[in-house]
Amino acid sequence: MFNKILIANRGEIAVRIIRAARELGVGTVAIYSTADRDALHVHLADEAICVGPARSTESYLNMNNILSAAVATGAQAIHPGFGFLSENSKFARLCEEMNIKFIGPSAKVMDMMGDKINARAEMIKAGVPVTPGSEGEVHTTDEAVKIAEEIGYPIMLKASAGGGGKGIRKVNNVEELVPAFEAAQAEAQAAFGNGAMFIERMIFPARHIEVQILGDSQGNVIHLGERDCSLQRNNQKVLEESPSVAIGHTLRQEITAAAVKAAQHVSYENAGTIEFLLDESSGKFYFMEMNTRVQVEHPVTEFVSGVDIVKEQIRVANGNELSVKQEDVTFSGHAIECRINAENPKFNFAPSPGKITNLFLPSGGVGLRVDSAMYSGYTIPPYYDSMIAKVIVHGENRFEALMKMQRALLEFDVEGVITNVDFQLELISDPHVVAGDYDTSFLGNVFLPEYQKED
Structure with missing residues (x-):
């Protein structure tokens, strides 16, 4: 096993990885x-080293540092982790060249599936x-208009190199297409340094x-079931659960088998x-994208x-086989996750950085977990993603999971910044x-319009 990982x-994801590594x-x-x-x-890591100023481009995205x-x-x-350089094949390739193991798939697979x-x-x-x-790639509005006419509206514009909801626009008709394409392309160029787009029919x-899915270097690939991530705002997930209530036994077998087939096809590892x-309405499902992290x-x-997915990541990167086989994986109960952000839902979800003056995180009972990097007295910086827990x-x-989540959110108390806890509780x-x-x-068409009417 590795002696030390960076x-x-x-x-919270850095804290999560540190804890998993320590247990290994x-x-x-x-x-x-x-x-x-x-x-x-x-504070939690064995060692810490500064890699640059506050701006992500000069620190958490600074490959050389x-x-x-x-x-x-x-x-x-x-x-x-996720975000930053997690799906950057150049960074993965540099790690390979320097004989430092990248805990994720190979640069080749990232190129194949990240685009x-x-x-x-x-x-x-x-x-x-x-x-x-x-x-293939779509670079101009003229190309976009022609392709949209061929596949039919409504359509989705997506950044070829995108992720995290960036460079995505829904387009209902030709009048909306040109401004939406230009805006999405500009956003993609700013976020990923690549303005290439592609178009697909919107399933709506x-x-x-x-x-x-999990894969190892010995060619083993397994699935760990599905998650329903349909509650989204501006293509950003808000709440997730597993298993999905929309999927029965037969469809579950089909969709998980398709995922394993996809991973096996590209010899996926990690x-x-x-x-x-x-x-x-039809019961049909369609591949959208793969997240290689x-x-x-x-x-x-x-x-x-x-x-434990993070522990499996570390073991697999070390050259170990997966610790479980598909026949060993059993599923029990129901799980739900709410993302807690430092933001003001009543003011168009504006970020709310600042100093946490008091903090109480829900605890107690079986089946409750809070992943966070917050502590009382900590100042949330304005430079990064607003998710704090x-x-x-x-x-x-x-039903039990829903009631437990309601109880947990009622106990969640953070002072000094505005959060979306009450919003999540209502949702x-x-x-x-x-x-x-x-x-x-x-969320966008039904829940938010009613929520925003409230005082």
């Missing part, structure tokens, strides 16, 4: 920007259903279903997620499967959500 991230007996190195000098992950930190501290591997156009082509070869769309309304859109919502899968619950059934208590009657349009 965590190329911050916040592996030493850890935290990196931090000048704005994160007092962050929890810095991060690799220099790994060399200086003698780290044998780098865990990228949405390449990924679609590979899934077609693998026999995995994909939505009708453009065959739909369920956003993703399947967690943790990854195959994302699908499910058309509930650990997901924000991985804890719900850990609760229902009993598999994840509340995850597990119950014997969905988890909404009759449609309680009944499992929602899709990707529900």
Whole structure:
């Protein structure tokens, strides 16, 4: 096993990785920007090293500084977490060249599956259903208009190199297409340095279903079931649960088998997620994209499967076989995750950085977990993502999980900054959500208009 790994991230995911590594007996190195000098992950790691100023481009995205930190501290591997450099094939390739193990898939596979156009082509070869769309990159509005006419409206514009909801626009008709394309392309260029787009027919309304997979260097690939991530705002997930109430036994077998087939086709190694859109009216599902990293919502899968995904990532990167086989994986109960952000839902979800003057995190009972890097007296910097915690619950059934989440959110108390805790409490208590009657349009079209009417 590795003696020491460097965590190329911050916040709750850095804390999560440090804890998993410590339980495996592996030493850890935290990196931090000048704005994160007092962050929890810095205090918890065995070593910490500053890699640059507050701006992400000069610190958490600074490949040279991060690799220099790994060399200086003698780290044998780098865990990228999610976001930042986690899906950057150039960084993975540099790690390979420097004989530092990248805890994730190879750069080749990341290139293949990280680019949405390449990924679609590979899934077609693998026999995995994909939505009708453009065959290659789309660079101009003239191309976009022609392709949209061929596949039919409504359509989705997506950044080829995108992720995290960036460079995505829904387009209902030709009048909306040109301004939407120009805006999405500009956003993609700013976020990823690549303005290439692609177009696909919009499956709407739909369920956003993703399947967690794990692969090792011996060719073993397994799935850990599915998650329902349909509650989204501006293509950003808000609440996730596992299993999905929209999927029965037969469809579950089909969609998980498709995910395993997809991963096997590209000889996938480490943790990854195959994302699908499910058309509930027809029961058909379509490949959307693959995330070649650990997901924000991985804890719900850990609760229902009993598999520690981050530990498996580290073991696999070390050359070990997966610790479980598909026949060993059993699923129990129901899990739900709410993302807690420092933001003001009543003011268009504006970020709310600042100093936490008092903090009480929910605890007690079986099946409750809070992943966070917050502590009383900590100042949330304004430079990074607004997510400050994840509340995850597990119950014997969905009703118990819903009630446990309501209890947990009622106990969650943070002073000094505005959060979306009350918003999440209202969402988890909404009759449609309680009944499992929602899709990707529900939050934006049904829940938010009513929520924003309230004083």
